[in-house]
Amino acid sequence: QVQLQESGPGLVKPSQTLSLTCTVSGGSISSGGYYWSWIRQHPGKGLEWIGYIYYSGSTYYNPSLKSRVTISVDTSKNQFSLKLSSVTAADTAVYYCARGLLYCSGGSCYVPAFDYWGQGTLVTVSS
Amino acid sequence: DIQMTQSPSSVSASVGDRVTITCRASQGISSWLAWYQQKPGKAPKLLIYAASSLQSGVPSRFSGSGSGTDFTLTISSLQPEDFATYYCQQANSFPLTFGQGTKVEIK
Secondary structure, three states: OOEEEEEOOOEEOOOOOEEEEEEEEOOOHHHOOEEEEEEEEOOOOOEEEEEEEOOOOOEEEOOOOOOOEEEEEEOOOOEEEEEEOOOOHHHOEEEEEEEEEOEEEOOEEEOOOEEEEOOOEEEEEOO | OOOEEEEOOEEEEOOOOOEEEEEEEOOOOOOOEEEEEEOOOOOOEEEEEOOOEEOOOOOOOEEEEEEOOEEEEEEOOOOHHHOOEEEEEEOOOOOOEEOOOEEEEEO
16 A cells, blocks of 8 residues: 655745655655655645656646746655745645656656545744 | 636535536546545545546445536435545646535535
8 A cells, every 4th residue: 555654844934945755655656657746735725736756857847836846756765855945925735745647648648646645744834 | 727617616415415516627628637535634535537437445426527628526325424525636738737626515
């Protein structure tokens, strides 16, 4: 059974960088076939996709956050990480890591859904 | 960005009722649509992917249909554990986007 677990500071000061790590167990990131994603949910609100990464390092980011986001992978530790720079109160949210299914056909690839999620971690941006 | 609009925003229903939630995309997304269930304080749980494929382990009372811009999630006979918020998500193009959610409440 695949499990994902987020870790990192729950409180970040404005203008600083938010850093989170997702540790994957029950499966290897480097086995391929999945994109590893970060998704956030503002308090009482809907879901926002931040971006995802393949084990090879290939990344896709949400353009609304792209200038501030970096997602990286460490296959030796079976972890992937999120860095979000220059945070403001608007970045206060529950941050989830998730596994995205990869489907390729006819030269096109899609990540049709996220089948395993971490429990989520609340990050508050406040001085 | 593709906007995903769910209706209704909330629905009150009783155990045993048939519940239908609609999701409309602002442009065609073929069948690249997923449905999730989220309970308070918990992560979303995948129910349906590719518009109509039931995720392993999900009860058969959940079903999805649609293609292009209009999609539905149907719960054929609502059970107590189904009271939750449901989200649709398009996977056709970047950025991936979610609907605003539909809360299924006890009547």
